[in-house]
Amino acid sequence: MVSQDNENGPKRLRSRRWFDNPHDPGMTALYLERYMNFGLTRAELQSDKPIIGIAQTGSDLSPCNRHHLDLAHRVRDGIREAGGVPLEFPCHPIQETGKRPTAALDRNLAYLSLVEVLHGYPLDGVVLTAGCDKTTPALLMGAATVNIPSIVLSGGPMLDGWFKGKLAGSGTVVWHARKLYAEGEIGYEEYMEMVSASAPSIGHCNTMGTASSMNALAEALGMSLPGCAAIPAPYRERGQISYETGRRIVQMVHENLRPSDIMTKTAFDNAVVAAAALGASSNCPISMIAIARHMGVDHSLDDWQRLGPEIPLLVDMQPAGRFLGESFHRAGGVPAVMKELLAKGKIDGSALTVTGKSIAENLAATEDGDREVIRAYDAPLKEHAGYIVLSGNIFDTAVMKTSVIDAEFRERFLSNPAHPNVFLGKAVIFEGPEDYHERIENPDLGVDEDSVLIIRNVGPVGYPGSAEVVNMQPPAVLLKRGVNALPTMGDGRQSGTSGSPSILNISPEAAVGGNLALLKNGDRISIDLNARRVDVLISDEELATRRAAYKPPVLDNKTPWEEIYRSMVGQMGTGACLEPATQYINVLETRGES
Numbered sequence: 001m002v003s004q005d006n007e008n009g010p011k012r013l014r015s016r017r018w019f020d021n022p023h024d025p026g027m028t029a030l031y032l033e034r035y036m037n038f039g040l041t042r043a044e045l046q047s048d049k050p051i052i053g054i055a056q057t058g059s060d061l062s063p064c065n066r067h068h069l070d071l072a073h074r075v076r077d078g079i080r081e082a083g084g085v086p087l088e089f090p091c092h093p094i095q096e097t098g099k100r101p102t103a104a105l106d107r108n109l110a111y112l113s114l115v116e117v118l119h120g121y122p123l124d125g126v127v128l129t130a131g132c133d134k135t136t137p138a139l140l141m142g143a144a145t146v147n148i149p150s151i152v153l154s155g156g157p158m159l160d161g162w163f164k165g166k167l168a169g170s171g172t173v174v175w176h177a178r179k180l181y182a183e184g185e186i187g188y189e190e191y192m193e194m195v196s197a198s199a200p201s202i203g204h205c206n207t208m209g210t211a212s213s214m215n216a217l218a219e220a221l222g223m224s225l226p227g228c229a230a231i232p233a234p235y236r237e238r239g240q241i242s243y244e245t246g247r248r249i250v251q252m253v254h255e256n257l258r259p260s261d262i263m264t265k266t267a268f269d270n271a272v273v274a275a276a277a278l279g280a281s282s283n284c285p286i287s288m289i290a291i292a293r294h295m296g297v298d299h300s301l302d303d304w305q306r307l308g309p310e311i312p313l314l315v316d317m318q319p320a321g322r323f324l325g326e327s328f329h330r331a332g333g334v335p336a337v338m339k340e341l342l343a344k345g346k347i348d349g350s351a352l353t354v355t356g357k358s359i360a361e362n363l364a365a366t367e368d369g370d371r372e373v374i375r376a377y378d379a380p381l382k383e384h385a386g387y388i389v390l391s392g393n394i395f396d397t398a399v400m401k402t403s404v405i406d407a408e409f410r411e412r413f414l415s416n417p418a419h420p421n422v423f424l425g426k427a428v429i430f431e432g433p434e435d436y437h438e439r440i441e442n443p444d445l446g447v448d449e450d451s452v453l454i455i456r457n458v459g460p461v462g463y464p465g466s467a468e469v470v471n472m473q474p475p476a477v478l479l480k481r482g483v484n485a486l487p488t489m490g491d492g493r494q495s496g497t498s499g500s501p502s503i504l505n506i507s508p509e510a511a512v513g514g515n516l517a518l519l520k521n522g523d524r525i526s527i528d529l530n531a532r533r534v535d536v537l538i539s540d541e542e543l544a545t546r547r548a549a550y551k552p553p554v555l556d557n558k559t560p561w562e563e564i565y566r567s568m569v570g571q572m573g574t575g576a577c578l579e580p581a582t583q584y585i586n587v588l589e590t591r592g593e594s
């Protein structure tokens, strides 16, 4: 909370070490003169005004976040009005749909560079401009490590997409269009039009994909102003909350309110519960664990398994439900969901937020929203909607998003009366997405309703960064027979916009010698959701024989960062962090600067 020296009088701002240090006039002059060369005055830099960074993630390369370039004007207005001095700086771009080989590879790179900026420049606080999938965790991870007063400003989703009178959600429509195309229902032109229709304005994905999920969880953690996550990007309220965010960060500096005061164990527990109610993306456990580790908070997949599965799905939003971002916002957004969870005692309302107040205090004035889009806890869209965490003799951990198991999938694969929730199938293995696309339609593969589609070498080290490819579509012959999904699993991820109940984020991955690497085509695989186990039905001796014959893959690094990343990254089950970086907790305090 408020620091000791704050209670006993105003705290000396960190930026004074640069701009007003009478013990070192030489360095002070040097620091001052260049920051004045674009028009700032000495008075502004030396009059005890908090210097506020605006971590700018928007650029032409990052269309999901690009309008932050405009929103930053309103952030500046707010900072100025509250008596601060804004200094905007660029962040490494992370565009989910633009970066090859994966955007996930760059989450840790953007994190590293943000740490360096927040640590090395005269900043007293920072506004984090979040949006596209990996931008939100990268920013929160950096803020956690440096632990200076920080507030998240979401960019907000695009307006709802429409195509031929039907809602077209970003990402989700791609999976739908891909099926129609494979079945010969639509041609190339209509494919392009259909998908383009899902992106009608500035903003990030309008589905409850990874972007909307992670922004919602940033709010659930207490790191953004209430209501911030869901406001669509073009709405006037988006500009207004940008202004309020700018005003608030200046006060947070005066209060010395830091990420470590907000992102506590309690806050992460709350976020897990919120994730289940939201039907949040399967990328969330990975990044939430990463943020917690950089914050020094004990938070793991065990917490996701402990808290999530009993929570019902409350938000009727694609891919788990029907609606898109505008409806979610109108129905009350994250505060309406949190209010429902608080009323049932599922979250801890005492957790502190960037407002300086607790979640319960923030929610006191929240009205009930539209009950069609955000359901009452007792009348949910689905019971038991959180992630389940699986293990077995193929991997230590994997996650499955149960909120997207639909009636057809349950009926076809999980409803054998002799052993309900258990599926026995034969492995059909692909060595990455290129291999899958090349061979999936090959009749010799013999894919049928008895198959489990398995993809490997697509994890953090394997791909690198880990690819969103596990939600593999069955071959066209099966689609035409009405089999819309098969059980799938792999050491990659899947897009948060996909509605597949895949077994994801397998750790350890094949490329570091996980047992997934030892599977062979035709192996019998048992998926037991009751016991939360996935096993290959071969003997330990056979597994050992295969292990002895195993040769690790040769990793082909295309860039220096790929090599550095691969040498330091951990597995998805523990956040896919740069492991050495997790040793740096609260770096300013260790330098006596906090």
Ligand code: FES
Pocket (backbone or CB within 6 Å): 064, 095, 096, 097, 131, 132, 133, 170, 171, 204, 205, 209, 211
């Ligand atoms: Fe950027 Fe979905 S691609 S939010």
Ligand code: MG
Pocket (backbone or CB within 6 Å): 096, 133, 209, 210, 468, 494, 495, 496, 497
């Ligand atoms: Mg994605």
